[in-house]
Amino acid sequence: MWEEKNQQLHREFVFKDFKEAFAFMTKVAMLAEKLNHHPSWKNVYNKVEISLNTHDAGDIVTDQDRAMAKAIDELL
Numbered sequence: 692m693w694e695e696k697n698q699q700l701h702r703e704f705v706f707k708d709f710k711e712a713f714a715f716m717t718k719v720a721m722l723a724e725k726l727n728h729h730p731s732w733k734n735v736y737n738k739v740e741i742s743l744n745t746h747d748a749g750d751i752v753t754d755q756d757r758a759m760a761k762a763i764d765e766l767l
């Protein structure tokens with residue numbers, strides 16, 4: 692699940708392969724546009740690491756991040 696560390700929410704997701712990982716990233720990208728709240732993320736093959744905080748609030752974790760984390764989990 693999500694871990695709060697260094698003023699960010701972090702979670703790593705592991706998928707069957709790159710295609711599955713990228714399909715997930717595409718869904719997250721559309722969600723980010725819908726919420727106007729965008730992740731900091733890294734993808735290596737079947738792994739996606741997502742970090743969330745709110746830049747407009749000074750790069751701290753806000754309820755926007757918590758809501759985004761919940762919405763991301765609902766994509767799985």
Ligand SMILES: C[C@H](O)[C@H](O)[C@H]1CNC2=NC(N)=NC(=O)C2=N1
Nearest residue numbers: 727728729730744745746747748
């Ligand atoms: C202008 C635009 O609405 C803002 O820059 C939005 C875009 N996406 C964002 N994403 C995140 N994570 N934090 C923000 O403060 C933020 N602000």
